[in-house]
Amino acid sequence: MVREFKLPDVGEGVAEGELLEWHVEPGDTVTEDQVVADVETDKAVVDVPSPVNGTVRELLAEPGEVVPVGTVIITFDVEGEAPTEESDQDATADTETEAVSDESATVGASEQAVADEGGDAAQASESVNGQGGRVFAAPSARRLARELGVDIAAVAGSGPGGRVTEADVRAAAEDEGESDDGGTQLESAVSRIGDDGGDGQSGDSGGLKSAVSRIDDGDAGEPAGASAGGAAGATGAGAAAQSIEAAGRDRTLAAPATRQVADELGVDIDDVPTDEMRDGEPYVDEAAVREYAEVQQRAQEADAEALAEAESAGEAGPPTTTAESGAGPDAVAAAEGDRREPYRGVRKTIGEAMERSKFTAPHVTHHDKVDATALVELREKLKPRAEERGVKLTYVPFVMKAVAAALAEHPVLNTQLDEENDEIVFKSDHNVGVATATDAGLMVPVVKDVDGKGLLQLASETNELVSKARERSIAREEMQGGTFTITNFGAIGGEYATPIINYPETAILGLGAIEKRPMVVDGEVVARDVLTLSLSIDHRVVDGADAARFVNTLKEYLEDPTLLLLE
Structure with a gap:
């Protein structure tokens, strides 16, 4: 039987770790609690123990790779049981239940605690698509995919480590709706933009536009530079990104953990759109905060790309040193002989x-x-x-x-x-x-x-x-x-x-x-x-x-x- 082992949450607030070194190789026999890898988290280097007695089947991460918590990093053939193709599929299908019970015996209750949170985007659950590749998605994204009838294995993830977010699921559902119904759009779980068709949408006036805007493919007739930031339009791909319009409320209800996530992502929680109400006040959950931050970031990146293209075409002011090199506005140009090293980890x-x-x-x-x-x-x-x-x-x-x-x-x-x-x-x-x-x-x-x-x-x-x-x-x-x-x-x-x-x-x-x-x-x-x-x-x-x-x-x-x- 194949047993998969996820990178556990080894400390409060740790969302990822850098794999420093493997202490085992495929084919090595290991015992329970034997150290198989060293991982650097935000404050220290920690030992990752084996959860079982068995044989190392496959190492799924390379030294130096930054791995999100919840990612499968190693698989084991459990001692005394021969691996089969069927067991590979069973092990993948049972990852959420088996991994938690096995890992909690060796790394304490941290993995179980993350799994209990359910909707925490820092903990990705896993499935396998038809091509045999792993698809990482938050449980809330999987739940939304089931509700909207979206095959999550076919959704391209835009989150850290390729994680599928709720925004990705909604965008996929919207794509399917447009191709099947000639433009009928799905209601966003976060907010709606325009109830009177005044947003430039033609056709059915009852159709709702998702608040999670995507980068158009050039077929909507939107003017270039239609993003909230008002950046110059991109002439190369003909694409523009829209950001979610800030709600600008005076008061918002949210859990302390949600407010902490908003602070970490630099989001004003009063700006996050929501339709949910509690005690007569707007209520925002963590998924909505992360979705809002993600879409705003996409819009900013699209604006920066459009501006760079405009500058290179001579439509804006003189190009800066970083723009000339193709880097972002805060990038540092390196001269010959300079040395770079990753700014991460501790x-x-x-x-x-x-x-x-x-x-x-x-x-x-x-x-x-x-x-x-x-x-x-x-x-x-x-x-x-x-x-x-x-x-x-x-x-x-x-x-x-x-x-x-x-x-x-x-x-x-x-x-x-x-x-x-x-x-x-x-x-x-x-x-x-x-x-x-x-x-x-x-x-x-x-x-x-x-x-x-x-x-x-x-x-x-x-x-x-x-x-x-x-x-x-x-x-x-x-x-x-x-x-x-x-x-x-x-x-x-x-x-x-x-x-x-x-x-x-x-x-x-x-x-x-x-x-x-x-x-x-x-x-x-x-x-x-x-x-x-x-x-x-x-x-x-x-x-x-x-x-x-x-x-x-x-x-x-x-x-x-x-x-x-x-x-």
Whole structure:
């Protein structure tokens, strides 16, 4: 019997992963839970285990390929059962039931949780068309295809990885309707455009035009450039793309998960068309949001293509460097000798997190310096004792303890802003993240319950987590749950900085290098060990005065670290 194995959802919010390396080849015998591949998700490299005892039949993805969650990446011949052509078909037909039960035994409940969501476009279900090729489609798209009588195996997918979307199904249904009924069109499940035939449609005035517009084939007589953006018409293919007209409502009902998807796709949920009402208010689901975003993106791409063709024909202004090279408007031209590498995986996730934080939270940075002479002396005194116990003692555990003590006195810096419910959440735990530079970019392991641990335990846990982050073996849960973050840029060299908050936290502390500097002590200028501090805050939640008071308290603990014995 052939058993297919899909790329599981190995962490919250992961929609795809890059296959780094196969550890098996076709014909290899494997045991249950044996690692068969390494996959890089948005934060770490994870092991993909075999769900069965058997023999590797086929590897369906290449190293370096980015694979959507839910895609079949490997098939197995189950031990003791001979493969047949009939079993191949049965295995494909039973993928949705068998894959979930088999995979959940080895990767936990993540795959089952995604399957239970049903309509989540991040989880694609699978069928096989008449040519033996795989067709990926969301369950909601399959349901719509059944309702409209569309053969989903014949629909070309436009989503990630060739996934068939609801928009693709509607477009296919509309094509069939036009060819069979001479122009009769199907009603869109999202919205309708024009109820009085004023949209340029001829014939039956009762026919409804789908709100999901397609790229015409040049037979509708539409003027070039009829898209919402008003871009110049394409002269080569004679094609123009229409976008869905924004609804522009003042209020829309939607689930929190749907609003999060809209934020990720850059969609204003009040602009998404819908006919569905709940409690007398317009209601939008996730499928409608994704469909709206997808059609708008198609329209933008068509506009860009039309503009490029117009520029090349001399109809617009002088061509830009990127347009001359055939690239998009935001593309970067590369000269001879330049090197390119993919912007994806951990690096892309870090960039997106930084962008979200910087453009969501208004950052303000408070700078100060600490006379760390007593801290340096104490650390030098305790360092040999720590080494005897096999622990490397740095300054970071001292700072972590001081931060926890200061957060207890100034809890507004140990908060998160719940924008969905318009509430500030004061966290009861003091979980401190330690920003760590790795070959793949910045990672933030989190040390839990800092206020309840001693220096040696903090040092040991921090060293272990940082090492795992740099080796790319750290678990996802070991980088979650932080309430405050420390970044030690002074370890590399630096005095002050403006660190970016680890969103949705509301503060991050940057540590500069401890160096000998002149300071005035008892009226005399003397050399002292000085530590510089840079505290960035989310000014929506934390005021400048709060930041200053927090830093003043932190300085008291660092300038006299014996006070930490009381904590």
